[in-house]
Amino acid sequence: MTAKPKSKPLKKTLPLLILAGPGLLYFLINSYFPMFGVFIAFKDVNYAKGIFGSDWIGFKNFTFLFQTSDAWIMTRNTLLYNLAFIALGTIVSIIIAILMSELLNKLYSKLFMTGLILPNLISMVVLSLLVFAFLNADSGFVNHSILRPLGIPEINWYSEAKYWPYLLVLIQIWKTAGYGSIIYFASIAGIDKSIYESAKIDGAGKLKQIRMITLPLLKPTIIVLVLMSMGRIFNSDFGLFYQVPMNSGALYSTTQTIDTYVYRALMQLNDIGMSAAAGLYQSLVGFALVLTVNAIVKKVNPENALF
Amino acid sequence: MNNKKGLGSLLLSMVICGSLLSACGGNSNTTSEGSGNTEAKAKVAEIVFALPSFNRIPDDLSKVTNAINAITTEKIGVKVDFRLFGPADYAQKVNLALQSGEKMDVFTTLGQFSNYVSKSQVAPLEELLPEHGKELTAILDKDFGPDILKTTTMDGHIYGIPVNKGMALPTNIIFNADMLTDAGVSADSIQSVEDLPAVFAAVKKKSPDVVPFGPINVNPTDTGLVNWMKGASKVDYLTDTTGVGVVIGDSGKVVNFYESDVFKNGIQMMREWFNAGYLQKDTATTTITAMEMVSSGRGFSFLGGYSGMEVGKQLSAQVGKNIETKRIAPFYFDTSAVNSVTWMVSSTSKETEAAVKFLNLLYTDKELINTILFGIEGEDYLKVDEHHVKFPEGMDANTVPYTSMLSSGIVGSESLQYQMEGINWSDVELKLQENKDTARSPYFGFIFDQGQVKTQMSAVTNVVSQFLPALVSGSVDPDTIIAKFNSALKDAGAQDIIDSKQQQLDQWLAAQK
Numbered sequence: 001m002t003a004k005p006k007s008k009p010l011k012k013t014l015p016l017l018i019l020a021g022p023g024l025l026y027f028l029i030n031s032y033f034p035m036f037g038v039f040i041a042f043k044d045v046n047y048a049k050g051i052f053g054s055d056w057i058g059f060k061n062f063t064f065l066f067q068t069s070d071a072w073i074m075t076r077n078t079l080l081y082n083l084a085f086i087a088l089g090t091i092v093s094i095i096i097a098i099l100m101s102e103l104l105n106k107l108y109s110k111l112f113m114t115g116l117i118l119p120n121l122i123s124m125v126v127l128s129l130l131v132f133a134f135l136n137a138d139s140g141f142v143n144h145s146i147l148r149p150l151g152i153p154e155i156n157w158y159s160e161a162k163y164w165p166y167l168l169v170l171i172q173i174w175k176t177a178g179y180g181s182i183i184y185f186a187s188i189a190g191i192d193k194s195i196y197e198s199a200k201i202d203g204a205g206k207l208k209q210i211r212m213i214t215l216p217l218l219k220p221t222i223i224v225l226v227l228m229s230m231g232r233i234f235n236s237d238f239g240l241f242y243q244v245p246m247n248s249g250a251l252y253s254t255t256q257t258i259d260t261y262v263y264r265a266l267m268q269l270n271d272i273g274m275s276a277a278a279g280l281y282q283s284l285v286g287f288a289l290v291l292t293v294n295a296i297v298k299k300v301n302p303e304n305a306l307f
Numbered sequence: 308m309n310n311k312k313g314l315g316s317l318l319l320s321m322v323i324c325g326s327l328l329s330a331c332g333g334n335s336n337t338t339s340e341g342s343g344n345t346e347a348k349a350k351v352a353e354i355v356f357a358l359p360s361f362n363r364i365p366d367d368l369s370k371v372t373n374a375i376n377a378i379t380t381e382k383i384g385v386k387v388d389f390r391l392f393g394p395a396d397y398a399q400k401v402n403l404a405l406q407s408g409e410k411m412d413v414f415t416t417l418g419q420f421s422n423y424v425s426k427s428q429v430a431p432l433e434e435l436l437p438e439h440g441k442e443l444t445a446i447l448d449k450d451f452g453p454d455i456l457k458t459t460t461m462d463g464h465i466y467g468i469p470v471n472k473g474m475a476l477p478t479n480i481i482f483n484a485d486m487l488t489d490a491g492v493s494a495d496s497i498q499s500v501e502d503l504p505a506v507f508a509a510v511k512k513k514s515p516d517v518v519p520f521g522p523i524n525v526n527p528t529d530t531g532l533v534n535w536m537k538g539a540s541k542v543d544y545l546t547d548t549t550g551v552g553v554v555i556g557d558s559g560k561v562v563n564f565y566e567s568d569v570f571k572n573g574i575q576m577m578r579e580w581f582n583a584g585y586l587q588k589d590t591a592t593t594t595i596t597a598m599e600m601v602s603s604g605r606g607f608s609f610l611g612g613y614s615g616m617e618v619g620k621q622l623s624a625q626v627g628k629n630i631e632t633k634r635i636a637p638f639y640f641d642t643s644a645v646n647s648v649t650w651m652v653s654s655t656s657k658e659t660e661a662a663v664k665f666l667n668l669l670y671t672d673k674e675l676i677n678t679i680l681f682g683i684e685g686e687d688y689l690k691v692d693e694h695h696v697k698f699p700e701g702m703d704a705n706t707v708p709y710t711s712m713l714s715s716g717i718v719g720s721e722s723l724q725y726q727m728e729g730i731n732w733s734d735v736e737l738k739l740q741e742n743k744d745t746a747r748s749p750y751f752g753f754i755f756d757q758g759q760v761k762t763q764m765s766a767v768t769n770v771v772s773q774f775l776p777a778l779v780s781g782s783v784d785p786d787t788i789i790a791k792f793n794s795a796l797k798d799a800g801a802q803d804i805i806d807s808k809q810q811q812l813d814q815w816l817a818a819q820k
Contacts, residue, residue, distance in 0.1 A: 248592040266765060
């Protein structure tokens with residue numbers, strides 16, 4: 001008798017478990033087994049002794065991340081850029097999604113949507129060449145066709161660090177905002193139309209509808225998406241920070257991030273211990289940030305927290 | 308009952324999971340098990356040989372692999388599993404095989420010698436060479452000199468065999484000869500780097516749209532200036548590429564190259580060229596190589612290191628312009644000039660003896676070398692005379708079933724290789740002669756072990772890539788930037804590297820006596 005209530009749920013869930021099987025297997029092999037690899041970050045890898053036989057060296061592999069004055073610059077850049085991307089990206093995405101949802105013509109809305117998503121499909125390498133075509137010193141569009149005819153002194157974009165924070169944010173938003181708006185668009189489409197109708201009857205204008213209905217109902221989606229991007233706040237898009245500024249040394253003060261630093265530093269050393277250390281450091285900080293932000297959200301509004 | 312069912316499915320999934328995982332690792336064992344049928348077969352050792360190819364990688368290598376095996380099984384009783392990878396893939400594929408424990412016996416380094424050694428990824432060969440590599444050692448002695456293996460020796464162990472080719476790469480100015488004639492300048496007037504500004508001025512005057520001088524590599528920009536300084540002022544980089552610990556001349560004192568007068572003067576010269584408009588404004592960051600500029604007619608010249616005298620012809624064919632070269636600085640042999648392309652045997656290899664036997668053949672057997680390079684005679688190439696070959700009628704390097712002729716600087720001994728039709732054979736002889744005649748650094752053979760200063764090396768590498776490209780292209784003011792550069796290097800721990808290098812160099816020098 002005692003076994004019966006236990007077995008019943010299993011009978012019900014077994015088909016589901018089998019269905020989930022391949023997915024679980026995938027995560028097991030691709031996400032959980034490799035996690036054991038983190039111990040490489042604490043080893044002086046020697047192939048003759050094998051990875052397991054190599055000597056433990058404690059935190060020595062981590063020191064290269066904090067070796068120079070660049071340590072501060074790259075941490076600052078990584079954090080500030082990502083904060084800017086998250087904040088501005090979210091705002092722009094929501095604006096796009098709202099505007100799209102207000103478009104009554106289905107055909108136009110599809111057309112614009114496709115156009116907005118298109119930049120997301122362009123690889124960073126191609127994008128870097130597009131940007132180069134705009135900004136290069138001699139024949140670039142900006143210098144050649146705008147500044148020169150207007151008689152404004154030309155700018156050597158690739159050797160002036162001060163412009164790049166704006167450029168990079170602009171490029172990133174242009175590239176990702178359209179794609180990011182899809183989920184918001186879907187959430188808005190899921191909002192019950194009758195709420196709007198009753199608001200209209202009560203005399204609410206378009207702006208008031210957006211402020212009082214759309215935005216509050218979007219809040220859970222926004223919080224989840226922001227939380228998820230928080231986890232990657234210490235990782236930066238390598239293509240954006242390495243390819244787009246053309247790896248120009250003069251720009252490092254505003255384009256160096258942890259990823260590009262690690263890449264440049266380890267390209268020659270080819271040391272997997274140190275790269276594992278860098279990856280672990282980034283993941284741990286990301287993990288801590290997700291927990292912190294989630295805790296804050298939980299405190300303010302428990303319903304919207306992720307877990 | 309149902310509980311057991313659940314357990315069963317869990318077990319089943321674990322079995323599937325386990326078999327999937329083990330399938331990945333299982334491949335390497337099957338080959339050795341299969342060959343043990345008869346005693347004669349058991350003697351044939353099988354090795355994996357990975358070659359980078361700069362030509363098209365064909366889909367089907369079986370014909371060439373069979374041809375190679377026909378030679379190797381008969382001569383040394385070794386069967387070769389021949390792998391061909393493009394240059395971009397090569398290091399990655401080899402590293403992956405080494406790290407995952409997949410079978411990989413003979414491979415080459417593209418400039419990472421001491422890295423492989425310090426991580427114990429390669430096997431010491433000194434015990435095997437006297438027995439299985441006699442001819443190999445003999446041909447290296449004959450073509451280069453007896454001390455060549457010193458460049459691949461660390462702590463008394465020989466870890467690799469450098470490629471036997473023209474290794475002296477004097478700095479040349481490579482220029483469009485037609486433009487020079489147009490500008491009314493004779494090529495004879497170019498003797499040294501001091502003559503160049505006048506030439507550039509003349510070219511610029513004649514055709515203002517042409518860029519007189521460009522960078523050879525891009526990202527990070529390299530104008531060839533550092534190589535020129537190394538040859539002209541006898542700078543030994545002591546086997547790492549940062550330039551933070553070098554010896555200039557035979558002083559025996561390790562110094563920071565970027566604090567030296569040699570460096571400052573060189574940068575000053577480039578700054579003058581830049582200010583005079585001989586370089587593009589965005590040289591430091593451009594993505595267009597000088598070679599592309601020259602072939603499109605927008606560029607006039609660049610600096611490059613080339614062995615032999617025939618390079619102008621090859622470049623002309625490649626670029627489609629009338630290209631000539633003029634040597635303007637000698638070459639200076641330091642260790643990395645020789646060991647940058649080295650054949651190595653993996654430390655996890657179970658067939659080191661067979662691997663050395665194969666290496667021996669790779670350097671001494673004309674048939675093997677040329678099969679690897681050109682494929683099968685009659686199908687992939689035709690013989691013209693003793694030293695020269697051409698592609699079959701109507702075919703070129705892209706349409707023949709197999710060729711890796713562009714990899715000729717990597718495979719074995721250059722003196723045993725066929726040359727493409729039209730290349731003067733005497734050039735090969737000249738290159739061999741220059742290998743012996745070119746000045747050698749007194750620290751030739753010293754290899755710096757970076758293990759103690761890994762952290763500093765990574766930090767310094769970053770600083771160098773931040774400042775050097777802008778400096779060597781003359782696009783920033785040397786007076787302020789060189790000082791900034793050096794203080795950033797100091798922050799990154801340059802002094803530790805210099806100290807560590809000096810200590811190792813002193814030890815090495817003491818051991819040489």
